[in-house]
Amino acid sequence: MPFPILNTPFVVLSEIINILEPNEIVNASFCSNNMNRLLKNHYQRRKPLEWKLIMSNHECCGKVDIVTSKDDEKRMTVLSLQPYSSVWKSFAGKIERNTEFLEFYFEDRVMGSKLIVQYVTNLFNINVYGLDIDRNGIWTIGWINGWQEKALAHFVFRKIPYIIDWYGDAAIDYALRNARASDYYNIDDVVSNTFRFDGNLGPMKELYIPDGGHWVTLNNLINFDAIRIVVRDSRLSVSDLYTFIRYWLAGGSPRLTLLYLEFENDRSFENFEKQLEVVEKNVVGDYRLSDDEEDFHFDHGYSIQRKDGVKAVINFDIDHFVMMVL
C-alpha cells in the first residue's frame, strides 16, 4: 500500500529519515530532484555527526561506505563503481542495483569514483573520514588532499590479492609521504627487501603494519609519532630495541603507549637486565590500555621507569616484543 511521504508533516518526515539506513537514504535520493533536495536540506540542518564516510578504491572497484557505529563495526556500502564492461559500449554509463545499494558503471573509473564520493558527501553534508585503497587507488591520496581541507582520520593501504613478487615500493613510499590520517594508519601492501622509508609519520593514534613490516628500521620507530605501533614481520634487532628503550627512557616518543612487534626470525634477548635499568622483574599479569582493547598477558615481564616517573612494562619471547606504557 503506497504511503504519500511528501504529504506528511515536517516532523514526521524528519523522523522517518532519521530511521532510514544510509544506503536507503542514498537510494531514495535518486527518486527525484525534489526528494534529493529534501534529503540534502535535512542533513544541512542535522549533520550526522557520528557517521564516517570511507572512500574505497581497490581491486579496480570504487565504493562509498558509511560507518554508523562508534566502534566501526557497522559499515555499509551506499554506492559502488564497477569496472565498465564492453557489453555496455553503447552506454556512457550504466546503473545497476544489487539488493542493498546502487552500482554505477563508468568508462572513466577515476571520474566515476570522484562522482560517487562527491555525491554522498554532498548529500549527507560530511567529509571523507577515511581512505581504503590499494596501488590502483593511489591517485585518491592526491585528489583528497587537494579536494578536502579536513584531514583524514583513517587510512588503509591494502595489498593486491593473489600477487607474488610484485612489489609496491614506489606506491608505498608515495602513500607514506602524502597520506595523512589522525586515527588509524594501516600499511598492508608488500615491498621489496631493499625498501626503506626515510620520512616521518604522524601524529596518529595507531600505526598498524599487519604483514611485511621488515622495512621498519630503528630510525622509523624513533620518527613515527603514534600512540600505538604494531608491526608484524619485523626485522628490528635486539640491539635496535635496546637503543629504542634507552631513547624512550630519555624522554623520546612521549606519546607512545604500545609497541608490539612480531619478528620475522627468532630473537634472543640475552642480558636484558644488564643492558637496561630494570625497576621490577618477573612481572606477571594481564595488561590492557583501555576497556575496549584486548589484554596482553605478561609471564616474565620487566618494568622500567622514565626519569619523570612514567613506567612501562616489557615482555618478550623469541617471536615477539611488547612494551606498554602505564
Add this chain to the structure above:
Amino acid sequence: MSSTEQGTSSAAPAEPTTAPESAAAPEVPESFYYVHGKDKVVHKVSAGALQHSALIHGMISNLGYTEEQAKANPFPFENIDGDILQMVVDWCNQHKGKPTPPEDTNLPKQKEKLFDLVLAVNYLEIKELLTYCCKQVAMMVKGKSPEEIREIWMIPTDAEDEAAEKEAKKRAGKEAAGETAAAAGDAK
C-alpha cells in the same frame, strides 16, 4: 479502560464504569475523559492511557473536571476519522502504565490506514506510537530500488513535479488576473 470496554463507545457519552484495576492499583479512583473523532462516536479513556498523548495530557492536566463535567465535554477531534481514533485509543489502552517495548507488535495492521494514523498520532503528540509508525514507513523501502521507492512513497517524477509547478504558476497567474479585473470593476 480495557480494549473490550470500548464497546461502550457510542454517539452519546457512555456511563462511567469502573475500570478493571490490578492488585497494585492506587487507592484513588482513576479519572476518565471522553474523546470523539469525525464520526462523533465518543470513547471513554482513562487519564492514565491518555498520558501517552502530550496534547491531551496538556489539555486535561489543569482542568480538574468532575466525572460529570468530563462526560458532558468530550474532546472533539474533528480532523481525525473515527476508526483511526479508535486505533489510537486502543493503543493507548494497551500501553497504559507500561514501558513501551522497542518493537511493537500491537500496531494497527491495516497498512492503508497508516498515513491517516501517522497524521493523527502526530497531531495528538503520541511520541512512542509515532516512532513505531515511522519505523513501519521506513521498513517499506528496505532493499528497494529508487523506482520502487518512488512508487511506494508516491514520490512524483521530475517531469511530474515540473508539470505541477507549471500548472500552479498558470493557476496563480489566472487568479492574479481575475483579482486585477475585479479590482478594476470595483474602481468603475
